[in-house]
Amino acid sequence: MTTSTAADVLLHKGSGLQVVVGLGQSGLSVAHYLANQGYQVAVTDAQAAPKLANQLPPEISIRQFGSIDAELLQQAARIIISPGISLDTDAVAAARQANIPVVSDIQLFCEACTVPIVAITGSNAKSTVTTLVGQMAADAGVNVGVGGNIGVPALTLLANDDMELAVLELSSFQLETVTNLGAQVATVLNMSPDHLDRHGDMLGYHQAKHRIFQGAKSVVINREDALTRPLVADNLPRVSTSIQAPDKGQYGLIIDSEGQTYLARGTERLLSADKLLIKGRHNLLNAQAALALGELAGLPLDSMLQTLQQFSGLDHRCQYVAKVTNIDYFNDSKGTNIGSTIAAIQGLGEVYAPKDGKLLLILGGQGKGQQFGELTSFINQYVSHVLMIGEDAKMIEQHLRSAKLSEDVALYQCQTMENAFATVPQVTKSSLSQVQAVLLSPACASFDQYSGYAARGEHFIQLVNQLSMANQVV
Known part of the structure; x- marks a missing residue:
């Protein structure tokens, strides 16, 4: 036209x-x-x-x-x-x-914005951390705008004349055309292969992500991931996060003599992990990242900890759906890359492992040029069955087998989500089955079969509910 x-x-x-x-x-x-x-x-x-x-x-x-x-x-x-x-x-x-x-629109926004910006990117957990920081700010009485890649165009936030703080989720696609963002605090939460079909290789992807640090006044880094550290400006104020015990002034985890895990800043125990509604090691890192970002943005700690205890997570991100015949079902349809799926497998796997439980993993879709063999060690440790769906299912199976998948892990080619759900009762009805949770975390884009990850997640939830109703009738 x-x-x-x-x-x-x-x-x-x-x-x-x-x-x-x-x-x-x-x-x-x-x-x-x-x-x-x-x-x-x-x-x-x-x-x-x-x-x-x-x-x-x-x-x-x-x-x-x-x-x-x-x-x-x-x-x-x-x-x-x-x-x-x-x-x-x-x-x-x-x-x-x-x-x-x-x-990009983000460049226009940062040129027009007159309030501090909290800028958040990473391969995974961007939306969770962005939402959490935004809620922390709102609960602390700050007039906050939350937007960017999270679904609210950044420029629409400028209509709020009273905005005091902007919290932006930024994708690598948005960042590759941004210069000198000038954020009050910026972070790359984590880095794992994603969008290599667009960026060409990890170097191109890394360079795009790290544009978030241009002009930043302070930074948050993940001590578990060296790729999250800015390559320049070592004199910037910085706070770090980790699953390990923290150094002075940094965030981390402290485990007491009884095995209880605490979010901590330095030697100070801030909050017991069992007080969080969001579960898994990856969410403990997300919680720390939000606290660190909020600290550098000037939010009060006590208020942030209150918000953290009330935060139940986001739809399609390790979202608990239901328990059916003593098996828990989790919707992590937003897990569209390998790093996200590793985090979900490890985070939930560690919850069920002490009970000798295993995960049944639903995997597949459009692979985006990733190497799925990187999942193998985590699958071998925490998963007993993998049900593969979507366009690249056979390629994914080849990658897993080539990467020395354990003989104890059973693979099934299911093509569709419906076929996967027809397979679940078959593989879990045995008294020898160790499956205690079914996890949809595809590590792939959804566009081969769905309009997006949300539609894929809603279909999963629908099928879980149908399965639940069928078992109630029986």
């Missing part, structure tokens, strides 16, 4: 034309923001009829749909690219070659 002619477009050359590439939620927010600022704005999208086109401001008449318009991009004073569109797209790459600035 085109609502202006090429001649019309050429009239705007050299007039400071702002071209928005991609008309998703973030692109729509950019279009509204720039139009309200008085800029001349054009929009282009590869879809012939973008769903949000009818929500564009009426004064935006230049709408080039059906392909990303290379000619239009060459006329831009600045291009604002949506995170879902690769910088290697031909039209975008050509514009960059012509030295036309390409930025």
Whole structure:
């Protein structure tokens, strides 16, 4: 679709034309923001009829749909690219070659934002930590805006004139076009292979993530993961987290003589782990990260600890669903990469291992170029059955077997979630079964079979509920 002619477009050359590439939620927010600022704005999208086109401001008449318009991009004073569109797209790459600035909505936000920013990225747990820090701020009486990759476009937060603090979840796609974010506190929570199909290799992925530290006034690092440490500015104030005992002034875990685990800062025991509603070692790290970020943002510790005890986690992130025939079911559909699934396996595995329990893992979808053999040691330790679904299921099985999967772990090719649920009763009904929990943590994208991870998770919950009802009838 085109609502202006090429001649019309050429009239705007050299007039400071702002071209928005991609008309998703973030692109729509950019279009509204720039139009309200008085800029001349054009929009282009590869879809012939973008769903949000009818929500564009009426004064935006230049709408080039059906392909990303290379000619239009060459006329831009600045291009604002949506995170879902690769910088290697031909039209975008050509514009960059012509030295036309390409930025994201996050760049516009940080240039306009006048309040401190808490900036959060990582391969996993971004949404959990972002939500938790936002809730800590709100509970402490701070007028806080929470947005970014979490689903609320960052630019919409600027409509709140009374905002005192901005908490942003940022993806590698958003960060690769951000310069000098200037956050009050920034963190890379963890690093594991993800989006290598977009970034090319771990170096490219690492470089994108670490742009979050540009201009930061303080940082939080994970002592378990050297890749979370900024490579420069060692003189910045920093606080660290770990599953080990903490050093002075740092966060970590203290285990007492009776085996009880505590969140701690230095030698001070802050909170017993059994007071948390969120479970697993990975969530103990998430809790520490939120406390450290909040500390560097000036939030009061007592209030943060109160919030932490009331926080039940997010949907589709190691979410407890139900117990059916003495087996617990957990929905971790948001586990779309290997690192996230390792965290879920290890976190829940350690809960059931003392009871001689094992996990049944549902794995698979679109693999995104990952090496699934990295899961093997964790599966060997905590999992007795793996049910594989989705487009790359057979490839995943090959990776696991090549990485010396234990003979004690049974693999099943199920293709679909329904087939997986038909298989669960077959493999758990034996009196010898050690399965005490079923975990959906696919380590893969969902788009081969679902509209997104949320739809996949809702389907899992639906099938658990059906299984529960069937067993009640029996």
